[in-house]
Amino acid sequence: MALSLGGAFQRFAFLLFAGLAIGFMVMSRIDHPAVSTVRTQTVDVLAPVIEVVSRPMAAIDAGIARIDNFVDIYDENSRLRDENERLLHWQATARQLAAENDEFRDMLSTVAEPRDAFVTARIIGMSSATFVRTALINAGSIDGVDVGQAVVTSHGILGRIVEVGNRSARILLLSDLNSRIPVALESSRDPAILAGDNSDVLSLIFVADGADIAVGERLVTSGEGGMLPPGLPVGVVTAIEDGAWQVTPFVDPARVEHVRVLDYALPGLLPSTREAGATGQLW
Amino acid sequence: MEGFVRKLRQAIIALAPPLTGMILVLATATPLYIGHIGEVMPQLGVIAVFFWVIYRPDLMTYGAAFAIGLVADIVMGAPLGITALVLIVVRRVVLAQRRYFIGKPFRVLWFGFALIALPASLLGWLIASIYLFDGLAILRVLVQAGLTIVMFPPIAWLLTRCQVLLPMPRAPVLGRG
Numbered sequence: 488m489a490l491s492l493g494g495a496f497q498r499f500a501f502l503l504f505a506g507l508a509i510g511f512m513v514m515s516r517i518d519h520p521a522v523s524t525v526r527t528q529t530v531d532v533l534a535p536v537i538e539v540v541s542r543p544m545a546a547i548d549a550g551i552a553r554i555d556n557f558v559d560i561y562d563e564n565s566r567l568r569d570e571n572e573r574l575l576h577w578q579a580t581a582r583q584l585a586a587e588n589d590e591f592r593d594m595l596s597t598v599a600e601p602r603d604a605f606v607t608a609r610i611i612g613m614s615s616a617t618f619v620r621t622a623l624i625n626a627g628s629i630d631g632v633d634v635g636q637a638v639v640t641s642h643g644i645l646g647r648i649v650e651v652g653n654r655s656a657r658i659l660l661l662s663d664l665n666s667r668i669p670v671a672l673e674s675s676r677d678p679a680i681l682a683g684d685n686s687d688v689l690s691l692i693f694v695a696d697g698a699d700i701a702v703g704e705r706l707v708t709s710g711e712g713g714m715l716p717p718g719l720p721v722g723v724v725t726a727i728e729d730g731a732w733q734v735t736p737f738v739d740p741a742r743v744e745h746v747r748v749l750d751y752a753l754p755g756l757l758p759s760t761r762e763a764g765a766t767g768q769l770w
Numbered sequence: 771m772e773g774f775v776r777k778l779r780q781a782i783i784a785l786a787p788p789l790t791g792m793i794l795v796l797a798t799a800t801p802l803y804i805g806h807i808g809e810v811m812p813q814l815g816v817i818a819v820f821f822w823v824i825y826r827p828d829l830m831t832y833g834a835a836f837a838i839g840l841v842a843d844i845v846m847g848a849p850l851g852i853t854a855l856v857l858i859v860v861r862r863v864v865l866a867q868r869r870y871f872i873g874k875p876f877r878v879l880w881f882g883f884a885l886i887a888l889p890a891s892l893l894g895w896l897i898a899s900i901y902l903f904d905g906l907a908i909l910r911v912l913v914q915a916g917l918t919i920v921m922f923p924p925i926a927w928l929l930t931r932c933q934v935l936l937p938m939p940r941a942p943v944l945g946r947g
Contacts, residue, residue: 497865500832504858508836511843511851512901522850529844533796537845540793541800613801614846617810617891617910618898621847622801650847657847664902686907744801 527652534625534655538611605747606630611655613740620663620685622646624746627654635714637749643720643737644668644708645746656748660740661689661721670721671709672700678709681721681734689722691732700724700732716751786932787830791818791838794925799845810910812917815842816890817925819857820883823864824871835861849901856894860886879926884919891915 515522556563591597608630612623626632628651636648638658646666650657659666666683670691677698679691694700704724710717722736794814815838822830839854846853864886871882895911 497832501858501862504832504836505855508839508851508855508858511840511854512849512897515849515851516901526844526847526850529841533841533845537796537799540796610801612799612845614799614848617895617914618852618902618906619846619848623799623845623847664904664906684907685910741801 523650527650527655527657530623530650530655530657531627531652534611534623534652537623538625541611604631604750606632606750607745607747608632608656609745610743618664618685620660620666620683620740621649622658622660622740622743624656624658624748625654626748627652627656629653631750632656632748633750637708637715637719637751638746639719639749640738640743640746643722644715645738645740645743647715648748658746661736661738662687662740668715668721669709669711670706671717672698673705673707675699676709678711679706681706687735688725689734689736691724691734694732700727702726706734714751716749784829787818787822787826788834788837790929790932791815791822791830791834792841794818795838795842796845798842810914810917812921813853813887813891813894813914814918814921814925815839815853815857816860816887816918817883817922818929819860820864820886821926821929823861824868824879827865827868830861832858832861849898852894852897852901855897856890859893860890876923876926880919880922883922887918887922888915891918 511522606626608624608626610622611625614621622645624632624638632648632651634648634651638645638647644661646658646660646663647668648656649659660683661668661681662683662685664683664685666681668681669678670681671678675698677695677700679694679698681689682692683689691700691706702724706721706723708715708717708719708721720737722734724732725735726733794817798811798814818838819830819835822834835857836854839852839857840850842848842853843850867882871879891911891914895906895908899906
């Protein structure tokens with residue numbers, strides 16, 4: 488066995504690479520633009536590889552989901568019938584309210600909300616690390632994805648875009664330690680900030696004084712700061728522990744396959760990657 | 771022509787350890803939808819480094835371990851260098867202990883791996899906590915270490931298949947040791 492390399496050389500190599508790793512960490516910490524560039528470009532190159540690797544996994548998943556579906560198809564059917572009945576009723580109510588709303592807006596000459604366009608993308612990577620909660624999608628700046636955009640599913644908001652490559656982008660999930668989004672209580676519109684801590688449960692911070700928050704209260708995005716569209720469903724308050732409100736998000740990242748990236752264009756709030764030629768900072 | 775084929779074969783052999791490591795790392799980045807399994811994934815990179823340092827330390831160099839870790843950090847969106855540092859420490863520790871593993875039955879290898887995998891996960895947690903100035907929840911770390919240890923036999927079996935390609939001391943397989 489070719490193990491003739493000297494111990495001194497080995498020690499030198501260890502120290503060299505340890506120093507290199509620490510150097511990279513320092514550069515990540517100070518948000519050196521090179522770190523982001525390296526990351527987005529490497530992910531751009533690796534995205535097709537990850538997609539290929541994910542195919543067999545997706546097939547196994549789909550198989551198991553099929554068997555699951557088959558088992559409770561009867562119950563599911565009757566449940567869906569009931570739900571459909573209820574939803575038809577809600578649809579009628581929603582139509583009526585939308586018409587009424589339009590009328591009121593007209594009467595008050597309200598400034599129109601920007602129409603949001605969206606891009607649909609597939610999740611190709613989910614961070615499995617214990618200290619970071621992000622996901623990768625197979626759409627990038629070529630498709631119109633940009634830093635700061637909200638990522639949603641039919642259930643609500645999943646996170647927002649933090650890094651954009653040409654053909655891939657990274658989502659910072661609500662549960663990440665660095666995630667902070669402005670929310671409002673659905674009933675009272677009291678504002679608060681929703682913070683992640685890398686666990687599955689989120690917490691409310693900076694709650695307005697005197698806000699009356701009960702378990703079961705639903706939260707929506709407030710649209711404050713103009714980065715996220717207002718009114719996206721976020722989650723529900725599930726517990727109050729030691730004066731801290733715990734929130735369970737509506738979207739379970741472990742179950743999301745396709746997402747919509749909303750282009751909520753309030754111009755001039757964030758330097759666009761397309762204009763500035765740089766990407767947003769994750770760390 | 772024959773010379774070219776031989777050179778190609780040598781190149782494939784030399785690159786097999788880092789490449790298998792990187793493929794394993796990419797595999798853990800793919801989303802899984804079976805229950806909540808996908809939320810914490812095993813650190814397959816640690817398995818690759820452990821396995822190759824024991825059987826072909828000349829091919830699983832510090833540079834190779836570093837590269838696998840860097841790819842892991844990039845794909846996961848983690849601060850660059852955290853996993854890279856963990857993997858080169860793993861290489862150093864395993865290199866010092868490898869003579870205890872050579873020619874031993876599989877269960878000894880597995881037990882030895884468990885003794886490496888848990889501190890490796892804890893080291894990653896410690897570095898990340900220092901980096902973020904925040905004590906992160908340790909439960910996920912323990913779950914991750916557990917999953918990594920459980921995944922060792924199948925991954926080691928896959929890597930052992932590379933024996934067809936690479937000359938190396940015969941690795942024991944679960945059930946035969």
